[in-house]
Amino acid sequence: MKKRFGWFLAIIVALIMTVVPLGQTQHAQAADNSLEQIQKKGVLVMGTSPDYPPYEFQATVNGKSKIVGMDVQIGKQVAKDLGVKLKIKSMSFDSLLVALQTGKVDMIISGMNPTPSRRKNVDFTHVYYQGGYDIVINKTDKGKYKNKNSFKNGTLGAQTGTTQYNAVKNQTTAKAKGMTSQSDLILALQSHKVDGVAMEKPSAEAYVANNKSLVAIPSDFNMSSSATSSAIAFRKGSTSLVNKVNKTVDRIKKQNLVKKQYLPAAGKYLKTNTVNTSMGHYWKAFATGIEYTLIITVCSVFFGFIIGILLALARMAKGNPLKTAIRWLATAYVEFIRGTPMMVQVMFVYFGLGLFVNLPALTSGIIAISLNSGAYVAEYIRGGINSVDVGQTEAARSLGMSNGETMRYVVLPQALKNIWPSLGNEFITLIKDSSIVSIIGVTELIYQSNIVRSDTYRGVAPIVVIMVLYFILTFTASRILNYFERRMQHD
Structure with missing residues (x-):
């Protein structure tokens, strides 16, 4: 199961x-x-x-x-x-x-x-x-494997954490290979990374019926009725x-x-x-994936930049106990966010905060990625501010500017120029990291590619398509960012 x-x-x-x-x-x-x-x-x-x-x-x-x-x-x-x-x-x-x-x-x-x-x-x-289990193998190996006992010193794949995965580990001498999805396991089987894949009979029959290069054999696993x-x-x-x-x-x-x-x-x-299993037939699915990927990335960059500025200024606050407390809180936030996986953060925002506010999956994904991005952007901005010569601040103050005006009109513009390559790298990274929100059902590129793989039973082609699409997105974004960087250097 x-x-x-x-x-x-x-x-x-x-x-x-x-x-x-x-x-x-x-x-x-x-x-x-x-x-x-x-x-x-x-x-x-x-x-x-x-x-x-x-x-x-x-x-x-x-x-x-x-x-x-x-x-x-x-x-x-x-x-x-x-x-x-x-x-x-x-x-x-x-x-x-x-x-x-x-x-x-x-x-x-x-x-x-x-x-x-x-x-x-x-x-x-x-x-x-009430079902049962089969083992799916390549048709060319039909004479070699008869049941679970035939895989001595071989490799059997199954979904990690499932009852069939435990059966492979405990009831065979084969090496157990666990993966998170059956489509990945079938791809591994066809590329000879595993010798067979243990799965439920209806699923095995579905894959075999739609892929002439595969056959199913009895597993002979000793399983309880609940399993x-x-x-x-x-x-x-x-x-x-x-x-x-x-x-x-x-x-x-x-x-x-x-x-x-x-x-x-x-x-x-x-x-x-x-x-019709051609990738062109599923262009709408890929287009939807690009749309949601860009929505998540652009929104996360925008809000992440705002959060980053606030955190950077908070981390540089000095003076009375209140400012000291703000600095410590900002530092703790940055260290905590950078020290925990984004996947955990996405799931906590969606499921944890969702207990109090019923947030849609897309909104939850944007919030989680924005909060994560803000922690990294804060360090970029803080480094950029520190890179501005102190003489610039002194000159602005001597002209009668307040601390806020000095930061807004003198320091931050120069800091932004210095950290632009780092911010660009963060934008490129977010395009790729947006794929994490697929775990909560957001229909971005990875999610859509899984749909196509499920539709067509083709493992490699959808992966190639999304690799190309991600490259186009990142390469285009990189060219645009480089253009503005050259303009900044020229100015």
């Missing part, structure tokens, strides 16, 4: 829980009005990670990309029975449990297995699908909502709708995806 709630996100949750009162969960358990809240709101937000065909994946329908799959059909049926509209929110699988616990989504339907460890944090419905089943996850204490949805799940199982309707429908979308 999909990834477990890994140690990395456990740190995020722990950090969030230190800020948010734990009484929220206790209150939910004491007064369960989860069903009433959803029906009153009129919208059921479903969280999913659309990179897991045929459970959930992206497909091009009437020229537009949409999320489809058997899990989406189940979500629609659940919403219909509740009498509300279904809204699908896409994000990385690792972010789903945090999103559920922090109220970003109302339920998770994403091929998630109800393991005991997950049951401690969320409530699950009855199982709606091969799928259920819907809700926030802890949502008893009334879970009981209501269980009626839908039980009817789906009784009528065998997954195998009779939902899987065949998903198969049709999979075939549609492979009709």
